[in-house]
Amino acid sequence: MDLNEYQELAGRTHNKGISQPEALANYALGLTGEAGEVADQIKKHVFHGHELDQEELKKELGDVLWYIANLAAVNSIELSEVAEMNINKLKKRYPEGFNQADSINRIENQKGDDKNV
Missing domain, CATH: 1.10.287.1080 (MazG-like)
Known part of the structure; x- marks a missing residue:
């Protein structure tokens, strides 16, 4: 489904x-x-x-x-739109997959954005 x-x-x-x-x-x-x-x-x-x-x-x-x-x-x-936007965001944020260094040094964090995902 x-x-x-x-x-x-x-x-x-x-x-x-x-x-x-x-x-x-x-x-x-x-x-x-x-x-x-x-x-x-x-x-x-x-x-x-x-x-x-x-x-x-x-x-x-x-x-x-x-x-x-x-x-x-x-x-x-539509849920498919939500899912696609989320995956695109995560690909941009973690192009090689999740790692701690990218999480700590996120561009959003440098701008003061405290979003956790």
Whole structure:
């Protein structure tokens, strides 16, 4: 399944009865909540000695993806466009792949931009 197909199918369960500002708030807040659930899975594994439950992790990542897909959709943005822009940014930032020196000496960092990706 490609990203745009996923986005279209995810939109089937989008709450169409809310305004765009409400949708923005719902999806942004939902995204942070689901990202927190992913983080909790990792925390329990790393710090509490739990096995990392791959199935639960997939479910939570799927929930994150659902919110991202719908947040993009209510802004008329296709997921494939988001993915392509992100890869192009990363290729420019790390032309030979990630390394610490490029991360520390990023052009954005020299301009005072504190973005972390």
